Amino acid sequence: MVLLFPLFLPLAGALLVFLCRNPRVVVRVALTAGTLELAAIGIAVYSIHSWGVLQVGRYLCADGLTSFFLISLGLISALVLVYSSGYLRHVPEGRFSSLRWFYGLVFLFLFTMVAVYLSANLGMMWIFVEATTLASALLVGFYNTEGAVEAGWKYLIVCTVGIAFALFGTIAFYLAAVKGGVSPQSALDWGTLMAAAPGLVGGRELLKLAFVFVAVGYGTKVGFVPMHSWLPDAHAEAPSPISALLSAVLLNCAMYALLRFDAITSRAIGSGFSHTLLLIFGGVSLAVASLLMIVQRDLKRLLAYSSIEHMGIVAIGIGLGGTLGLLGALLHTFNHSIAKTLLFFTAGNVRENFGTLRMERIRGMALSLPWAGGALIVGGLAITGMPPFGLFVSELVILTAAFSTAHYFIAVLMLAAISVVFGALLHHFQHMLMGKSDDVPAQPALQASWLVVMGVCALCLVVLGVHIPAAFKAVLRGAMAVLQP
Amino acid sequence: MTLMTNVLQVLLLILLAPLVRGVISRIKARIQNRRGASVWRPYADVLKLFRKQDLVPASASFVFRLAPMVVFTTTLVVAAFVPLLHGLALLGVTGDFVLLVYLLALGRFFLMLGAMDGGSSFGGMGASREALVSTLAEAPFLLALMSVAIAAHTASIAGMVQWTMGQNFFQFSAVHALAFAALVLVAIAETGRIPVDNPTTHLELTMIHEAMVLEYSGPSLALIEWASAIKLTVVMALLIALFVPWGMASSVSALALGVASLVMLLKIAALVLALALVECSVAKLRMYLVPDFLGVASALAILAVVFTALMR
Amino acid sequence: MNHAIFKSLLFLGAGAISDAAHTLDLEELGGLQKRMPLTGTVFLIACCSIVGLPLFNGFVSEWLTFRSFLAGSEMTNLSAAIVLPLAAGVLALIGGLAAACFAKVYGVGFLGRPRSGEAGRANEASLPMQAGMGALATACVVIGIFPGLVLRSLGALTEELLPGAALPPAATSLTVVLPWIALFVLVLVGGFAGFKRAKKLTATWACGLPGLDERMQYTSTAFSKPLRKVFSRVYRAERTLEVVPGDPPYFPVSISYRSVRTTSFEKFLYRPGVDAIVTAALRLRRLQTGNIQIYLLYIFAALIALLMFMRWA
């Protein structure tokens, strides 16, 4: 019963927002719905933590892993809603670009993502991942500029093609399960699949085929390198709060699906094949993204490539396997989403005040926009994995995992990539922060809500960097238990 | 009793130093068939200079007058390291070769500063050339001593000497041969003899040590002259002690000491003759050929060290 | 620990110089020892310590490093037994170079005649500065002469790190020898200083020519010229010589010579690496063509490649 609230609240929110006309009311309704959603997720997580797996009907189930990802979803969506309340004062005209449509689509987007986390059935999970693409396509194209439309179109087509392959992968899993003697009706339920997994060792060839399709399919949604091309366009052209949602939560959603499939395959035919695949994807994404970050000219494209790079690190974490690798990967998804949200909000501020995101034309942020400058520094240091922040901890855990399991090549590749990224980001941010700029409005627009939101992000990063609170550790342990029974 | 002999050794070394220098210049003169000054000439110089007045440039600071004193004292202390007549020396057991090398470096360092304090270009030139020579000489000097130390499994000079005395004379050791060759080359550079630097010249093109002490006069100059004489004798004694110590007294009886002193005199005479012969036959090297000269010394020293490991 | 003491002392000295002479360019300093006696002496002590001369604290740690290299030669592993003693040779070379460098710094900076008006008018540092520097200098000398104080307490530390690693006997003998040498030197230098009759101040000897001015002294670049020439392969100086010929070409109007020491590490190590990465990044950027059809091709290619990998892996 507790699971229904977090699922249907966004849906109700979306309907409500569509109904009311006046923009101010829309914002207020959105904020209340947002806080209610956060509370519902909090209750859900608490109940999952106290009563273990919750099952509602045949298709809704939530276990430790879900609660871990729900936390980041709830936190980030609340932050995004608060931030966008102050951000979207000027709304471009266009049929689908009114404030009502913005919040309606955001809530639909949240509904689909919560549905992905809560779906017990792998088929349902595929359907809702596909639904996330559909819900967010319009959001990417919200500004209706040439770039936004092009980005929206590419996002929609490339992701749908990718996801179609994931569908075939899911079907192959279903087939392998049915062949392995699982009853057709519940062949896609995660619980039954995990239980029957050791028995599926007969369909080794089929499971490997299935995992290849799933990896390519959901890999497109995660943004692994050969299939990443839509990500920089989508995240750069979307409005900043939306790119924060896309980068911080949607990528985790796809990674969540990959985690589920990887858990099943490694239980069935051993983690050799699936982990090598993930290591390959992770390593290639890490290398290519870190190199591309050097030559970026647009701030949000730079942040998009950094998302690809961090998803590569998470994939490497999962690929290394073992408690250390998995712990590092899970922790990294959480830390990355918070740091990336902070950076995209800063990018929003920069766009508000400088009117452009081209880094050559942004100068002297430290002087003219002290708060945004400060946030950029904190975000920059965090995203490059500097000590006081959470990302350092998770990257360190993943590196220890790499060295302890003698994956020296991957460890060296990761270290090299991280240093290249550090160089690139430092170069770009230093260029933006220093110097003197003339085209900055005398009185920079600064919203109280922005300060609060960025403060919360920075606080979370430091807390996770210095000492992981006990409650969070418990949830993390619950998630690990699910993946490694 | 041994303390007495050790002190005696140091005194002997210090007092005989000018004589050695006198003999060398006398032999060189004879070789160039000129009469040459008397053998006791250096003593006369030193005593004369002590009575003279000390001229100090107006711009010089206290370092100018301090330098000669430091040079003299460090050379004295180094003299205390080297066993002359019997296997022990005043500081031979407790002090080791690193301390010896760096004490010489201390003396050189202050001499360089004193030279630059004079305020003339000669001082600066001498100091800069000395810097070059001493930098390149320090590594082979230390490596050569280290190779002997490794072979003798001890770092103290006295220990090394006693170890070599224990060795059989006819058992040829490559390490010692290489180390000896390296040390001879370094000694020439260190004491500023002919192939590297001409001690008697005042031609600014060639002089290194003399350029540094150009400004000095009176007692300061006396101290420096005496110190360089002691340094020459100490280096010779070190060479003899480390490589041909046989014939040194093993016990501290008067008879043994007498025989040992006779043998030592013979050895020093041989070395002096060799040095004089070399100085007369070889022309002084051009300034920028000295690095190659010392390069050979370092190569020999490195080889010696490598051989210690191989021949173990 | 030694390095902490004498390096901070050197920096304080540099601060005092820049405060007094308003410049840190060695070419313009000179004769500061007479103008700033205490700072000069303290700086001299610091220079002696950093070079590692006996009776100063630098020597103790260098001596220990040498002895550890020597001990290294006892190791059974052949390559270590060869490499470690040779490393001692390198350390000696570094010691020599340090001696040359700091002789230059102190000699050109503090001794001889002031090379610029500023240096000529420099006056002694304020009392608190002197006190600070003085304390550090005494620390240098005391540790240099009585290393026993420090070695025993450090011994406890090493005991914790390497249980059973007692201080070698030679070190204790060093702690005995150094004080005696210091006493011997003190007595002798004191005796000579007392014994000397009054000195007479004259002009520096200028081969009988009148008017020897300060520009005739060796400058710091001149001082280091021989060493730079010997180690030219490391310094790789870039020399440019321009001669502007006059109307009769035999008497040039101006000759300008400029030699710049290239930072060889940056030029040969970092620059090529960074360039390679940036060119790779630029080439990779062409990967993102902007055409959706190419993107779809990437996905199909990735899928087919993986299927092939699966067939044969």
Next chain:
Amino acid sequence: MGLFETAAAKALASSGVFLFMTVLLIAAAKRISTCIALFSVQSLIITAQIIAVSRMHHSTEGFVIAGLVLSVKVIAIPYVLYRIVEELKAPRDVSSSTSSSQSVFIAAGLILLSFFAVRPYVGVLGGDQAMLAAAVALVLTGGFLMVSRKKALMQVVGLLVLDNGIFLAALTTTFGMPLVIEIGIVFDLLMGVFLMGLFVFRIRDTFDHLDVSKLRRLRG
């Protein structure tokens, strides 16, 4: 095994050939409307197969799915696409980057490739080889259409053909997934087509051309 069952089994076998025919025709098609018609024919063939399979397995769920596929893929989606084509009043040509003869050759090549690709998996995936080959052929042709055709709408059609291929693969190997999943998949497809239609209108408004290969502003 009444008369009807044997007819169903024969229909199942021959439909593979019909599918190959549609693949070749779509590759050769010049105008978008013919492509849409061919797509609905393919969906019709797939519905026939669903009915045949569910007849053989007597699963009532099969009939529900067949009805669903019939209504959505055969009627609803082509109707939406036709309305879009009329609404756009843009030129109806396919503007392919490869001439129609080259496209047909490529399509034939893809069909052969799919046969070879499927042979090792027949044992593993089950289902007869012709149907599996047809499914893979549909997927590859869909991909080829999306890559070679420049018109935005053609990319949508290519995507639909690809989805048909996957749907067919699912059908031949697993005799139908749980009902809710099937409904979900088809509903997603429908929503997808609506959205793509919307985006096609947006592209026309902002770029006033529909050539996807010209959308190259976002680079690097």
